[in-house]
Amino acid sequence: MNRVFIPLNLPQPDPVPADAVVDSLSGLTMGTSWSVRLIRPAGCDLKTMQDGIQRQLDLVVAQMSTWSSDSDLSRYNHAAADSWQVLPEHFLKVLDCALAVAELSGGAYDPSVGPLVNLWGFGPDPKRSERPDDVAIARERQRCGWQRIRIDRARHALLQPGDLYLDFSSIAKGYGVDLVAAYLRSVGAVSYLVEVGGELYGQGVKADGQPWWAGMEHPPAAAGADEHVQSIAALHGVALATSGDYRRYFDDGERRYSHTIDPRTAQPVAHALASVAVLHADCMTADAWATALMVLGDEEGLALALSNGVAALFISRDGEGFRERLTPAMQAMLG
Template identity: 45%
Template sequence: MIPRALTPAAFAARAAGADSQSFAGETMGTSWSLHAVSAPPDSGAGVQAALDLVVAQMSQWEPDSDLSRFNRAPAGEWCAVPAEFAHVIAAAVDLAEASGGAFDPCLGDLTERWGFGSAQSVGAVAADAFLVQGAIELDRSATRIRRSEGARLDLSGIAKGYGADLAAEWLLGQGVRHFLMEVGGELRGEGIRPDGQPWWVDIEMPPTSSIPSWRLALHDLSVATSGNYRRGFTVDGQYYSHSFDPRTGRPIANGVSSVTVLHRSCMMADGWATALTVLGPDEAIALADAQQLAASMVVGDREISSREWRAMLT
């Protein structure tokens, strides 16, 4: 829903091993890091280029990005978009349908009105905040999109995960088979560490929870977390989360502190974590089971897991 630099998720990678190389940089208002085995010297530059491409196409903070230009285009007008942008839009549209509207890429106007968008005027609740009834349409054969009146794209609930995937695919194309790629807390692990171990990561739990942290092995697997305890604001004693329910146009208030999703695709892990956070405990876990998603949810001091999550950890 917002850039992962500002969302409540954090992961700590275990030591990568003496025979691996480390690279790091900044992107999307946050940082990225790479631990890779036998990586060429230009790996850092290649990863940065992949992430810069995502920013140039999909950032709502960059006025000249493809997304910003699309949001300024007249409603109903078809706009050609790059293939990467179209790929993310297709995934977002499919997620919106599969989640019953819990994931919505068209919340740009709503997040701006509540102060969580590019204007970043957080601290004053918009008295006229309203339910967005806009939609996005994708012509998949011609890689072009158009929007209805009131719809403005905000891909920050999925673009950071896609950035990790795009960088990972570039690395694989360069023959780098073993690495851990991280973008603002979203992680994708490929292959193994030099010591033969998988890439181990620790999941940070919400500070109010006494639940022990999970340690996960990312072997050709991605993980993403969404939640509501790091970014928000309080007015007159009322806390407003950055996470919105597209079906009501209001910040969520369902007791969910965080949701973690494991998936082959970091983009899909990112998007599903966003959607399940919105749905709340019962509906989210039922949908995760139906979609065969490995998902774990923290609600207060309880942890609720999907069947696939439990199966992967046994």
């Protein structure tokens, strides 16, 4: 059974030829894959478009990767205490979005959570198979705190107060999606679906007049559980980002530790919420909100999404099955 979400106030899509063919491109970036399906604009060959897309994503890696030792992010993270680091425009745009969500979420989202992400084995450091000790957790927690970030707008510079370590892993893929979409618009594409590591943005319609339909991720069901309702969304001028505790984790004894770290407790989240899907006008913001709501859980997260008008679908574990809750903004899109 399918449940359909159609965003409100959709702009009128640009027409495409009745015989338009959908081309597919793909590649690798940020430790994952990317794919683009599009109706190619006249005068653009696929090789040129492939290279143009990859350039956008390489820019994100060059500026925002914690895995790359020579990225702008790594340069900042390893800079001397009390030094000001001049940083590029895209970096600061992503940081501004991250800080806005950090403030709105009361620190449930925090771009400085990197030391804890690394300690728990979900960053560039080696993976773990057991919980870190309390002393190490307390030590790395002292390094975090989005309130320590200071920006000099006139100089496009960021203060390194000492041992602050930023991590854009929960927002960079979304921004990569937005950059690719902007590039496609710049070369005249009017119909495309962009995906980077599961985060999506769609624009326009295909030759049959149908929008780009995207299925929303659902957590793996327990063996023998009833088949769930499949939610699909029409992506036309809309992004879809998902955060789930089932994507990366490790087991230590009877406890499973998710890659989603709550900056407020310095621990992986331990509530019943399994995933959150967010629809938003841009993928960078959707990506950050999905993480923030995943950290908060279904009660606090739902309340925050409600107060900020966020369109979100919450899926929580309930015995052997799942329970779904929709914000009013998401409910309003039900077709």
